[in-house]
Amino acid sequence: MTEDRTAARDTAHIPVVIVGAGPVGVTAALLLARRGVRSVVLERHRDVYPLPRAVATDDEVRRILQAAGIHEEFAEVARTARGLRLLDARHRVIAEFPRSPHGHHGFPQTSMFDQPELERLLRAALAGRRECELWSGVEVTGVQQEGDDGPVRVTVRRDGSEHELSAGFVLGCDGAGSLTREAVGTVWEDLRFEEHWTVIDVRTSLPVRCWEGVDQVCDPHRPATFMRIGEDRYRWEFRLRDTEQPDPALLRELVAPWTDLSHGADFRVIRQAQYTFRARIADRWRRGRVFLLGDAAHLTPPFVGQGLCTGMRDAHNLTWKLARVLQQGADERLLDTYEHERKPHARQVIRLAVAAGWAMTGGQDGAAALRRAAVGAACRIPGVTGLANRNLSHPLSTGPLTRRSRLGATHCPQPWVHADGTRARLDDVLGDSFALLTAVPLTPSLRAVADGLGARILPVQETGDDGTLAAWLRAGRADAALLRPDRVVLDVVPAGRSDFTGTAAWAPLLSTTSRRIEPPVSAPLLRSTPR
Structure with missing residues (x-):
């Protein structure tokens, strides 16, 4: 995008401005485009964020990607996962929750993928739609609505120059540090979960002991998650102790149960990052014509693999309603149903992730052993694993x-x-x-x-x-x-x-x-x- 092109668009009225070109924002743009709604997606980065983040999706989100027009391309880069296993501290199986390759929505119940690959597929599809544009390298500095039902002014900065766009609606898909959330005037509701973990993405030709699903190690001293993402791609997640730094020596110790890592081995760390897993939900998702989606509206621990999925559901729920208002003159009260439908569902998923996190990792309190014993006992009750295997399309x-x-x-x-x-x-x-x-x-x-x-x-x-x-x-x-x-x-x-x-x-x-x-x-x- 050139500076002249940006300036030329300044005075144009844009039906929908989407802040953030992650999977949720671009999917929202594609779903709107398929219904003839024009949009502009604003993204501060000039290219796809190159490091892996989300790695799992469910069959409902595969169906949303179908609605966005990229499910066949996604199938080429996705890997079907067998399910989830709970392991004890010695890596003995406590319980196994298989996932079907043929889910309710017509796709495997769990698929593993590389987020940068998904984002490239979405952006390639976006580039083929005349109804939407991606403006990269643009920083959004302000979002302000004129009155209760007037247009929304979006101020952007690029290469030191500021410009103002007029939008009919704004979708804030700009993540946990959302500027759009500030414009909505929302505050976080803390759902009481916070733990510090390190996430390690690896590419290796070494033999790795895995079962083609997700392993959750239920060890209060060193809870961990492991999964195979691709042919030679793996992810490990470990909870860190207060003073620990994941240096090469600690890394070798952490992955030893899965692979023998000798000096000079083919074991390339693609990304190693430390995260604080939190559970939060915004108290309001809309103000007038400004909406929050994805991590701007909710944050979940990763234990049931629903972080990205929850945001994609937001986009699918809101876009058809927005298109009906914009294209066919439906009552704007239709848009009130977005938060009413999605917020309780997101809260339910987050609480499930928190419960799974406490049960699987054991937490750090005196009741940890009791919780792990209760999980093991519950999983031996006929039918419990079947209930746990149900899809999350509540x-x-x-x-x-x-x-x-x-x-x-x-x-x-x-x-x-x-x-x-x-x-x-x-x-x-x-x-x-x-x-x-x-x-x-x-x-x-x-x-x-x-x-x-x-x-x-x-x-x-x-x-x-x-x-x-x-x-x-x-x-x-x-x-x-x-x-x-x-x-x-x-x-x-x-x-x-x-x-x-x-x-x-x-x-x-x-x-x-x-x-x-x-x-x-x-x-x-x-x-x-x-x-």
């Missing part, structure tokens, strides 16, 4: 867009289906819109709702899948399910009923200036051929 909080029912506020599964003579993933067939999955013929009122939302209608008996969708509806005691663009169930037609259950709550928020969604009038099911 149902969202009940609200106008998340009606409570057996299926409400949950994600629909994603099987392979057959459409137009080809085999494809369900979401690729449904596209970026709302969708109506039905096991029965449509009533006129259901068809009217689908038309008002621009929803794709898909009779499940015509999908050519393995029966997954029909079985899912039956288990949920539903004849039809209305899916949001993020594939969360918006509403259902209960078995034997003729209409959705909560139209009066969600229809006003989703009604647009071009189309109005009329609540359905009760009518018997028509046994006509579905569209």
Whole structure:
């Protein structure tokens, strides 16, 4: 980006300005672009941060990458993990939690990856979209909203010169030290976890003892985490004692249980950094037209591998709503559902990570041995490991867009289906819109709702899948399910009923200036051929 190009854009109004070009910010830009919303992403670094940070993702985030258009490219650089093992101080297995290579969302439940590779894939996709631009080497110095519903002024500095942008909305994806968070006026709520760890990323051709999953060493004196990331890439994480410095001699001692590290061995440390793992959540995620996403809104210890995942869920939840407001004139109250849905879910994930951290590392208090014994005993109870193996796509909080029912506020599964003579993933067939999955013929009122939302209608008996969708509806005691663009169930037609259950709550928020969604009038099911 040249200085002239920046200056030329100063007076232009930008629908969405995204602060931060990490995975969350760029994914948000791509999801908006697929819905025709223009954005500019501002990033202070001139290139991808070269050192690895996040290394694990789940099947829901793989599905989000599919929505962003890069899942095939990501599959080339990702490695499926077998699951999690808890080890005692002598590296004996306490419990094993396998993860399936075929999760609810159509992808492996756990995948390992290198964050710089993911960021390069995202930026390459961004460069191919005319709806969004990345301005690198730009420091954001101020974010200020004019009134409650006016534009947001974003002040940036590049090469010593300051410029001001006018934005319809600002998404703060600028990390734990977020300047945008200051503009929102939020404060951290401390969820009471703080430990100092060293993280070591290594490339080596040495034989390394591993099981193609994650090892968590439950040792109060030296808790550790180990995982294989790639063909010759590994990560170790160790909790440090107060006075320790991870010098080469200590490093050799730390990794000895996994590999024999002699002097001169092929063992290249890519990154060695010290971190303080914290658990925090912002008390508010929005002020007017400024929103917080990712680490700007929440911080979690890494013990269940959900740091990056939680931020990606933020982007998926907010962007379709923002696009509906900007592109179709929906009520801005729709945007209130972002924090209402995401904040409780993020809090739940953070608390799970904190609980896992205390149980796995044993903490540093007198109850550590009791906790470790309780974990071991619990894992021997039939069914407990199965519960622990469930995905982390918890149902969202009940609200106008998340009606409570057996299926409400949950994600629909994603099987392979057959459409137009080809085999494809369900979401690729449904596209970026709302969708109506039905096991029965449509009533006129259901068809009217689908038309008002621009929803794709898909009779499940015509999908050519393995029966997954029909079985899912039956288990949920539903004849039809209305899916949001993020594939969360918006509403259902209960078995034997003729209409959705909560139209009066969600229809006003989703009604647009071009189309109005009329609540359905009760009518018997028509046994006509579905569209």
